Amino acid sequence: MKPELLRNVAVFVEVAKARSFTKAATALDLPKSTVSRRIRELERDVGLRLLKRSTRIVQLTEEGMNYFASCRALLEGLEATHDELLSARHRVQGHLRVAIPTSFALRLIDNLPAFAAKHPELHMDFDFTMRPVDPISENCDIAICFGEPADSGLTARKLADIPMYVYASPAYLAAHGEPAAPADLSAHTCVLGTRIDHVGNQGVWRLRSGRRRAEVVVGGTMSFNSVGIIRHVVQAGGGLAILPEELCRQDVREGRLVRVLDDWSAPPVSAYALTATRLMPAKTRAFLDFVSANL
Template identity: 65%
Template structure:
């Protein structure tokens, strides 16, 4: 790839993004005539019209849309390589806006003081919410998403797969008996998860044992969009619940909770970080490294 071709691609991408030769020229600090010339050179090079020009607006042709999508990824990779070299010499700094659930934030609390001390030039702003956040349109650097990521133009980076099991307190099991098969769950009080992952109240639990997979209808009068509150309730004997293994481990070791149906588990729960682009500055990469280490 010649330097001229790379420059022309970069100019075309800016025009495609701005839908304007004038705005692209301002963004690139180039005269409008130079912007137009470079796009024309690129069209001659590929032998196709990439843009439809009128006196009022600039639109992409179908070929231009496909070409822009490919060029954008190419330019992001080039910029990412450049950013990695720059960030190797500079500490993460600036303002980082993160959207996540309260429960997820609580899992990071113990390490945040150390993280903040290690990166004093980085300001972290957390917005705790259970709704689905779009980092691109809502001006977030990172949105933590529990479950399979939405089908969108966002970049999804998997942070972890979380094991999920059925738990209850010893007191509840002493008073109501211990389920021996997944079907037994239907006769028990269950504390349900409600709208934590935008899927409504989980009245059906899916459990797997090797290649075996069953779906069980469960019932309960309590539902919450907070894993932390569900855990507190079953510690008090409210019933059975599906909970991440990681937040129950200490309770199980201390005898406060018991894993029931030991051979059965819910499907692994993936956790993703959603960003508006694959091009992540040092502040975002450093934060996500910290999150992965704490998960």
């Protein structure tokens, strides 16, 4: 559709409603000559006379009446859609689709009911996944991922840098001893994450303490793509693992896990929220603010 067609239709509808070029010009804040010219352009485009003009009154032709009914409904629908979008910009409502790793969702789950109660017109649909999700091709409002996102044209908002440490269960340490230095890890069974650089059942753990750096080849018989599952396996005595501090904090307090190599840490993992654009409706902005406030 040519832009001038929609513009001329809007002028025609205003003239038809007012039955006056002068009143329509006032309502549209246009010169009367401009209103007349746009009506002539529209009649030329459709090839029909739409209005009967006289010095005192403007009347619709039969074709003009039919055209007016259709165009008025079209413009009212367009205006309603525009108002709905403006409402979505400022009102938290509708359907929000979020792709999120399970381990990250666990950091939010306790406060999620309060967020839902605050926004009763919002329905949230969560997809728990570790795989990369493209918000555009997969019809997703927000995709939360770990690690630096690829340069894909998406909008990336950094949410947090998550501290990572080495943990084990008290039972495992009682049976196998506690490593005193990073090099000792190579003699232990380690539970690996599939995002760690590894080949087969061996992985490379990179640790740091101040300016010191250590790179240790570790081995294990199990690899998982879920940090939550790795945590449970470690709790059950399955070996040592690099895990997020936040996820393990309560386990350490309650004696289910022990942080080993206290002076050493793995590189923090960055969490990002990916969206299709920076122009986000209120529902998306509200959820991202909720996530940031609860990390």
